[in-house]
Amino acid sequence: MNEKAAEGPRTRVRRPQRADARRNFDALLAAAREAFAEHGTGASLEDVARRAGVGIGTLYRNFPTRQDLFDSVYLDEIDELCNAAGQVADLPPWEALAAWLRRFVDYAATKRAIYEALNRDSEMMRSSRAAMYEAGEPLFERAREAGVVRGDVSFDDVLRMISGITGGGFVDDDQRERVLGMALDGVRARPA
Amino acid sequence: MNEKAAEGPRTRVRRPQRADARRNFDALLAAAREAFAEHGTGASLEDVARRAGVGIGTLYRNFPTRQDLFDSVYLDEIDELCNAAGQVADLPPWEALAAWLRRFVDYAATKRAIYEALNRDSEMMRSSRAAMYEAGEPLFERAREAGVVRGDVSFDDVLRMISGITGGGFVDDDQRERVLGMALDGVRARPA
DNA sequence: GCTAAAGTTGAGGCGTGCCTCCACATTAGC
DNA sequence: GCTAATGTGGAGGCACGCCTCAACTTTAGC
Numbered sequence: 001m002n003e004k005a006a007e008g009p010r011t012r013v014r015r016p017q018r019a020d021a022r023r024n025f026d027a028l029l030a031a032a033r034e035a036f037a038e039h040g041t042g043a044s045l046e047d048v049a050r051r052a053g054v055g056i057g058t059l060y061r062n063f064p065t066r067q068d069l070f071d072s073v074y075l076d077e078i079d080e081l082c083n084a085a086g087q088v089a090d091l092p093p094w095e096a097l098a099a100w101l102r103r104f105v106d107y108a109a110t111k112r113a114i115y116e117a118l119n120r121d122s123e124m125m126r127s128s129r130a131a132m133y134e135a136g137e138p139l140f141e142r143a144r145e146a147g148v149v150r151g152d153v154s155f156d157d158v159l160r161m162i163s164g165i166t167g168g169g170f171v172d173d174d175q176r177e178r179v180l181g182m183a184l185d186g187v188r189a190r191p192a
Numbered sequence: 193m194n195e196k197a198a199e200g201p202r203t204r205v206r207r208p209q210r211a212d213a214r215r216n217f218d219a220l221l222a223a224a225r226e227a228f229a230e231h232g233t234g235a236s237l238e239d240v241a242r243r244a245g246v247g248i249g250t251l252y253r254n255f256p257t258r259q260d261l262f263d264s265v266y267l268d269e270i271d272e273l274c275n276a277a278g279q280v281a282d283l284p285p286w287e288a289l290a291a292w293l294r295r296f297v298d299y300a301a302t303k304r305a306i307y308e309a310l311n312r313d314s315e316m317m318r319s320s321r322a323a324m325y326e327a328g329e330p331l332f333e334r335a336r337e338a339g340v341v342r343g344d345v346s347f348d349d350v351l352r353m354i355s356g357i358t359g360g361g362f363v364d365d366d367q368r369e370r371v372l373g374m375a376l377d378g379v380r381a382r383p384a
Numbered sequence: 385g386c387t388a389a390a391g392t393t394g395a396g397g398c399g400t401g402c403c404t405c406c407a408c409a410t411t412a413g414c
Numbered sequence: 415g416c417t418a419a420t421g422t423g424g425a426g427g428c429a430c431g432c433c434t435c436a437a438c439t440t441t442a443g444c
Contacts, residue, residue: 055393186378247423
């Protein structure tokens with residue numbers, strides 16, 4: 001239902017025509033995803049090119065500015081998040097919300113970058129944040145109306161908490177799981 | 193009771209003798225605190241010197257390595273946290289833990305830097321992290337024994353959650369307060 | 385196969401941050 | 415005041431990331 005919103009006014013960089021060029025393009029996206037995940041928004045573009053096995057010039061041909069590159073990676077993740085919202089729609093209210101928030105954490109390959117982005121204030125960021133909200137907020141509202149989510153916080157509050165937690169590092173996956181579980185319990189309504 | 197632990201094996205950079213030099217030293221510390229808070233561990237040292245109104249050479253005379261500077265700032269904050277643990281000791285178990293964790297967030301002027309530090313692995317980091325744990329963990333244990341904290345998470349889990357949240361940005365102080373409250377509720381034991 | 389269009393490359397100019405070093409300035413102690 | 419000890423400043427060498435550009439390579443299409 002919100003797939004529409006996900007398609008927003010995206011001004012995606014266009015994928016090249018030639019086969020070899022397309023390979024490079026995709027390699028760059030993958031490399032950038034990795035690099036942003038590791039070093040945040042400030043990752044070295046020269047490093048991205050190296051990871052992709054491509055000259056720095058090729059990177060700039062495809063993504064004239066750092067923002068273009070970041071946007072492309074980011075938009076992919078937003079897409080996945082929007083799709084995820086559709087996929088969990090059949091679950092009961094709380095489970096649906098929790099599952100989506102877990103995806104939020106998993107898909108955030110741009111980890112550190114994603115909450116830097118939450119604050120940034122560009123045309124594109126605003127619109128894709130809007131898309132994300134349109135996907136996730138209904139799940140939140142449904143859970144709230146069902147009385148399984150506390151009434152004194154907003155969807156934005158929850159997202160910020162979760163993305164903050166995502167940004168920190170963990171000893172191992174088990175710990176991440178425990179911490180996430182604990183945070184989600186904080187979102188839940190307490191029995192009176 | 194844990195003031196002792198707080199005094200650990202600290203190898204603090206020594207404060208200069210001459211009055212003018214001491215002024216510069218203090219200005220540098222203050223500037224560094226600011227800069228680290230804003231830009232994280234990677235803040236520009238030349239910027240720190242500028243903020244302090246001091247030549248870059250002076251910075252290096254007092255703090256030969258970036259680590260020395262960071263340590264000095266960091267140790268101050270650890271100190272404050274350790275003291276805070278003593279100050280809340282009289283409160284009831286849950287209130288004491290919650291109050292300390294709130295201080296943890298407040299005092300973290302090194303915001304972004306503090307959880308970068310949680311993962312770093314140097315002699316000094318280890319020992320001051322230990323000091324912090326010795327200060328905070330008893331509060332946690334006491335609360336757990338009193339049955340007001342859930343049993344399936346560790347002190348480290350809680351700290352990582354809180355410091356992650358601290359690292360993210362908020363729209364305003366009210367939001368920060370709401371999110372923190374929500375997270376703390378996650379730490380609390382649920383009535384069966 | 386040939387050729388024009390599409391794409392690739394990396395050297396190079398620029399800026400910025402790191403850190404050293406030493407001529408110069410200030411202070412403490414007499 | 416004088417002077418030795420202490421401290422200051424910032425130019426300069428190095429490294430690295432940014433981004434451009436023009437010579438070169440590869441592909442698509444005939």
